[in-house]
Amino acid sequence: MRLTNAELTPEILEGATIYGPKDEKIGSVDHLHSGQVVVDVGGFLGIGAKPVAVPASQLDFMRDEDGDVHAVTTWTKDQLKGMPTHRD
Template identity: 45%
Template sequence: MTQPADTPHGTGVGGAFGFVRNGYDRAEIHNMTVSEVEGATVYGREDEAIGTISSLKIGTDDKITDAVVDVGGFLGMGAHSVLLPFSQLTILRRSDGSDTRVHLDTTKEKLKAMPHHAA
């Protein structure tokens, strides 16, 4: 059974930047599973690929609290992992449900400058 992905109480799915992409709608996160978010590519403010969601942290209330984003590296080697509040992410899903995109209002360089998160 797959854990449903919910946002923390009192937050929305949308992040601060409010990303919009043609053919994509804001995801109804309560209808998604953790497996649909984990492994998703993270895109920056200029729509460039800046990382990948490697895992999600679930709180005691079964709500997603944080995301671990891997930045850089090659085939999982040498990646710099950072921990971000889930509420900072904007989750978009293709209208036909065939693709999920995660957007973050930052750059790859800013993520690499953050403290490393050890798993």
């Protein structure tokens, strides 16, 4: 079930897993910043991950049958890793 704009809040989105075009896990939401979603890409258990900022419109946020929030995107992990590192 797709989230409404009212549900696109830090409390709901932070920590959400992001899946790429082949349904593989490519990152997770770190935080929201100036209308963008900062995604941690790569790393292991949050260590060594690279933060990149993408427009929220590039992510399709949904809630699964268990109520867990995740997002899907057309970006691949390699495309995200190639983006500039985000700094607040």
